[in-house]
Ligand SMILES: CC(C)(COP(=O)(O)OP(=O)(O)OC[C@H]1O[C@@H](n2cnc3c(N)ncnc32)[C@H](O)[C@@H]1O)[C@@H](O)C(=O)NCCC(=O)NCCS
């Protein structure tokens with residue numbers, strides 16, 4: 001069982017492969033020097049290695065993130081047209097809020113009647129208004145929703161990668177970096193952003209019919225985009241037209257993904 005070194009990005013910042021290489025090194029040192037470590041422990045480390053190889057190669061997915069209304073869904077629909085399979089965490093979150101009775105009860109209990117409509121159903125706009133203007137409430141909604149969202153993501157990854165053997169699966173997750181977990185299962189990570197923050201605000205105001213203050217609150221509820229950009233492997237600046245975006249994704253991003261995954265040598 002060997003490592004394909006070409007698949008390991010030179011930046012080598014994350015991905016299950018980092019864990020894999022670490023285990024390889026520990027394993028090599030153990031096998032070479034022994035250190036009087038009992039055979040059973042060495043065996044355990046070997047099993048760990050096999051599990052890491054399995055997880056690293058079977059479940060690796062491409063990450064797609066960015067600020068609110070920067071164009072993640074637009075990029076993911078372009079990738080989907082090209083043939084990538086998409087796991088959309090906003091969609092998962094919406095489906096859970098609509099159908100998971102346990103979650104609905106927990107949210108109603110935690111946030112009270114002010115977030116309900118006249119029929120007693122959770123009103124996303126009202127809940128959003130509370131969540132996006134109060135960091136503590138945001139932590140609370142994350143605590144209630146994220147474990148359920150993670151479970152659904154795992155189910156979908158197993159279904160797509162293990163059972164359907166899909167090679168190119170994209171996880172579209174606005175909070176990919178904020179969660180501090182998802183990023184370690186994604187490589188490469190693509191971040192969509194608008195260099196001019198006003199463009200992002202305008203698109204958010206137009207799409208959701210918001211005032212500038214409300215739009216700003218939503219933007220500020222997320223990790224600063226400059227940090228996300230720094231931590232990413234592929235950056236998509238979406239300040240231009242939709243045509244520009246289509247061309248950039250089709251001509252450049254695809255090649256960069258293939259290069260980072262080791263399918264082609266150069267993205268030029
Ligand atoms: C607060 C809610 C009810 C607002 O619903 P609404 O329909 O107005 O927005 P929608 O779900 O389409 O999300 C739009 C965008 O808001 C941003 N966003 C959503 N939740 C959060 C959050 N907890 N923190 C920061 N930004 C968020 C994302 O950029 C997302 O793409 C909803 O977003 C929610 O339940 N959020 C908690 C679950 C979550 O974290 N979802 C993000 C995917 S992991």
Ligand SMILES: Nc1ncnc2c1ncn2[C@@H]1O[C@H](COP(=O)(O)OP(=O)(O)OP(=O)(O)O)[C@@H](O)[C@H]1O
Nearest residue numbers: 067068069070071072073074203207240241242245
């Ligand atoms: N290059 C572009 N030119 C003009 N409008 C655009 C461009 N890219 C995206 N949009 C529009 O901006 C809005 C936000 O885009 P999109 O929904 O793809 O963002 P998002 O990052 O998925 O948002 P969210 O974080 O809320 O899920 C949409 O109305 C979309 O049609």
